Amino acid sequence: KEGWTSYHTLEQINEWMSSLGRQYPEKVESFEAGRTYENRTIWGFKLSFGARPRPGIFIEGGIHACEWISPATVTYLANELLTSEDAAVRHLAESYDWYFVPIFNPDGYAYTHEHDRLWRKTRSPQANSKCTGVDANRNWDYKWNVSGASPEPCSGIYAGTRAFSEIETLTLSEYLYSVKDKLFAYLAFHSYSQLLMYPYSYTTGNLENFEESRAMSRRAVEALAQRYGTQFEFGNAAETIYLASGCTIDWVKGVLGLPIVFIYELRDQGNYGFLLPADQIIPSGQEVMDSLVAMFDEAARLG
Numbered sequence: 322k323e324g325w326t327s328y329h330t331l332e333q334i335n336e337w338m339s340s341l342g343r344q345y346p347e348k349v350e351s352f353e354a355g356r357t358y359e360n361r362t363i364w365g366f367k368l369s370f371g372a373r374p375r376p377g378i379f380i381e382g383g384i385h386a387c388e389w390i391s392p393a394t395v396t397y398l399a400n401e402l403l404t405s406e407d408a409a410v411r412h413l414a415e416s417y418d419w420y421f422v423p424i425f426n427p428d429g430y431a432y433t434h435e436h437d438r439l440w441r442k443t444r445s446p447q448a449n450s451k452c453t454g455v456d457a458n459r460n461w462d463y464k465w466n467v468s469g470a471s472p473e474p475c476s477g478i479y480a481g482t483r484a485f486s487e488i489e490t491l492t493l494s495e496y497l498y499s500v501k502d503k504l505f506a507y508l509a510f511h512s513y514s515q516l517l518m519y520p521y522s523y524t525t526g527n528l529e530n531f532e533e534s535r536a537m538s539r540r541a542v543e544a545l546a547q548r549y550g551t552q553f554e555f556g557n558a559a560e561t562i563y564l565a566s567g568c569t570i571d572w573v574k575g576v577l578g579l580p581i582v583f584i585y586e587l588r589d590q591g592n593y594g595f596l597l598p599a600d601q602i603i604p605s606g607q608e609v610m611d612s613l614v615a616m617f618d619e620a621a622r623l624g
């Protein structure tokens with residue numbers, strides 16, 4: 322747990338990922354999930370326990386660079402799934418194959434460590450503008466730029482010049498497409514606000530499996546609150562927070578058609594905001610793990 326008492330740099334997290342592959346060669350398999358504008362690799366790893374393939378759960382972190390609790394919590398979850406001896410966590414771990422990509426936006430994450438702690442977007446230059454970067458969570462090719470996104474390069478929610486203008490979203494989408502038949506669930510981690518939401522983001526209209534998503538959310542937020550009393554609200558993304566289009570969760574639902582898709586907005590509710598103190602990483606990781614145990618118990622119960 323020492324690893325989760327401070328926030329780490331991109332290099333440290335990449336090194337941790339490659340050390341997992343060396344330490345647990347039977348259980349951990351690294352993969353290249355994508356590439357970045359500054360020519361970095363977007364690294365991921367798959368956790369699997371035993372030879373038989375299980376339904377896949379994909380975990381996304383760090384698409385917004387300044388949301389440091391996202392990669393920190395996501396890496397905590399992966400470490401627990403690998404090493405916990407708790408029976409409920411072991412059962413969860415071993416019932417699925419887990420695809421982790423803790424940092425969807427490595428260029429931005431590096432920039433938050435080196436230049437601007439509150440940077441959000443990618444780092445690609447924009448023609449005819451002094452401003453840099455696109456909101457990687459407004460750039461996906463499903464209902465792109467229809468609502469809650471900006472055509473203005475200086476905006477924090479700039480959608481880009483076209484869907485998949487960013488090499489990060491384009492290459493990540495290609496990776497996701499290549500494994501889509503192995504996946505049944507997709508979870509995206511952001512901060513902050515303490516929310517658990519299901520698609521769509523571009524519309525308040527209901528999903529085909531609206532009732533199942535609500536039941537899983539309710540179980541998840543109840544379990545999350547047990548340990549430290551942290552209250553999360555849940556609901557449709559567009560209603561619970563605001564309309565936004567070109568988000569990963571909408572593309573995964575609308576294009577890949579996965580049945581189970583959620584987005585977490587982690588701690589806190591604005592007291593520290595993006596600058597959440599590092600002593601909250603472990604509590605955040607613990608309560609989110611509790612929520613996942615309940616969420617996937619409910620998924621199994623619903624069949």
Ligand code: 0X9
Binds near residue numbers: 568586
């Ligand atoms: O705006 C976003 O991309 C997400 N919030 S954040 O503060 N982490 O930037 C929410 C995206 C999903 N929700 C909706 N689109 N409504």
Ligand code: ZN
Binds near residue numbers: 384385388511512
């Ligand atoms: Zn975010």
